[in-house]
Amino acid sequence: MQEAEAVEGSRELRVRWADGSESRFPCVWLRDNCRCPRCLLPSAQARALPLEQLDVDVAARHAALAPGDKLRVTWPDGHASEYEGAWLRARCFSEAARARVQSELFLPERRWWGSELELPRLPFDEVLRDAGSAYAWLRTLRETGVVLLRGAPARPGALLALGRRLGFLRLTFYGPTWLVQDKADANNVAYTSGRLPLHTDYPALQHPPGVQLLHCIEQAAAGGESELVDGLHVARRLRERSPDAFRLLAATAVDYADTGTDYCDFAVHCKQRIIDVDARGEPVRINYNNATRASVLDVAPEHVRPFYAALRAFDELLRHPEHVVTFKLEPGDVLTFDNWRLLHGRRGYEPGRAGGRCLEGAYADWDVVLSRLRLLRDEVRGGRAQGPAPAGQ
Structure with missing residues (x-):
């Protein structure tokens, strides 16, 4: 001065x-x-x-x-x-x-993508022990919405270690972590071997989890490929091609419900707009899970068909090949992605007689992730180490 x-x-x-x-x-x-x-x-x-x-x-x-x-x-x-x-x-x-x-x-601005995306990859062990690699992980997760961590032990527990790296995981009605596998009398459609359509997790909650972690412990011999779509990118495309459909999905509060027993018994219900927008009208979060969309539809009868038409238009655009990235997780892979932005799905598979496909899942809130990202940013800047760029970018 x-x-x-x-x-x-x-x-x-x-x-x-x-x-x-x-x-x-x-x-x-x-x-x-x-x-x-x-x-x-x-x-x-x-x-x-x-x-x-x-x-x-x-x-x-x-x-x-x-x-x-x-x-x-x-x-x-x-x-x-x-x-x-x-x-x-x-x-x-x-x-x-x-x-x-x-x-x-x-922190970083988002980068939009379609089927051309090559998944960013980082070694799991480096993320746990090296600040630069952890910073690269979370920065890319914010920018691109997805990072694949390779080389985790093919047994439960890896997500708890990632949770400690972040700070803590989010507890839900399915527990601190949960196993995604074919189960008798499944209390969630993910716990079956059938096709899982593109969706975001937990729109039935007032505050859906921001980040999802999926650790492949065992993979099916045939089928079980994962699918990812940049939902915010597709929402922008919908606004360009069908502005009326976009406005309807951004304005209609849709009922979601989830009931059952897991970590404890639960009966949750929430209204969410399929496309959340900010004050400028820009899409900022997708809330779309057809499995838990409630039978209650809180609109006048004359608005029912237009709503379904708009939802179909969005769903068809999501499933268009130009937007879908398809890949198959291998044991030891940990898929980390933005649950507010990306929709994920799974192709059906044949359940194996001995074991079969098994993934461990967990959630983290964006508040926790961004907090750790800021702390890591300051740490690597202080040490002048920026960390390795994820492979595939």
């Missing part, structure tokens, strides 16, 4: 930097973000100043630069605040600075 002064006729401070640029900081924001121990709990980096003590119209009584590249502000009540120059510059209110901060907070 080269100079700091009050902006005449306003409740702002202007800071001039060594490179000749300027930043303007509203006084109310500066007072709200005082860094002293009375106003901020240092051990938690949490604001301790109650909002009722904040004067929206506050103006600085005095402002001056202090040693150590600090700005010292004295307020009308005599309270003094100090701000480091680097801390202030990172929070500059210019449009470019705000955009830079938001990109750091939200």
Whole structure:
């Protein structure tokens, strides 16, 4: 910082930097973000100043630069605040600075794909032990929506290790982890040997799991190929080709239900829109599972056929060969993917007499995944190691 002064006729401070640029900081924001121990709990980096003590119209009584590249502000009540120059510059209110901060907070932008995708791959062991590889895993998972980890032990337990690498896994009514295999009196269509149509998991929950982990322990000799589709990419295609269908699926609340007994007995129900959109109308989450779509349809009779027509249009576009990636997991493979973005399915298979196809599954929330991604990003930047790029990209 080269100079700091009050902006005449306003409740702002202007800071001039060594490179000749300027930043303007509203006084109310500066007072709200005082860094002293009375106003901020240092051990938690949490604001301790109650909002009722904040004067929206506050103006600085005095402002001056202090040693150590600090700005010292004295307020009308005599309270003094100090701000480091680097801390202030990172929070500059210019449009470019705000955009830079938001990109750091939200991390990589997504890359869309269709059937041309070659699955990104990383070694399972490296992800567990190396920060650069773990960072590459989670960054690619955010960007592309899927990463295949190779070489895990072909026995249950690998997902618990991945959960510890992330922080923790999400507990659901199917347990901390669960086995996907052909079962008598199956309480889930995934626990059969038949074809599993493209779907997202658990739209019957208020907050569906963000990331799914599937570990192949044993594979069927014939059949059982996995299918993946970038649902957000297809939703954008639907908007281009059938805007009315897109609007209907983004506006209609669909009932989902799941009942049974597993980790405990459960009866869950939730309304979800097939395509969730943000304030700009951009698709941000897919909630589509035909197996658990409830028989209740909460629309007027005259809207039933248009809804089904829109859903069929989306389903047909999802299944088009230009959008589907097909592959077969091998024992030791761990498929990790974005359950809010990707739809996954499985071709039918012949259940083996001795063992047969068996996958272990688990979930993690995006809050946990993105938290670990930010921490790993800081760790690898500090060590100047970016980690290996996943094979297949």
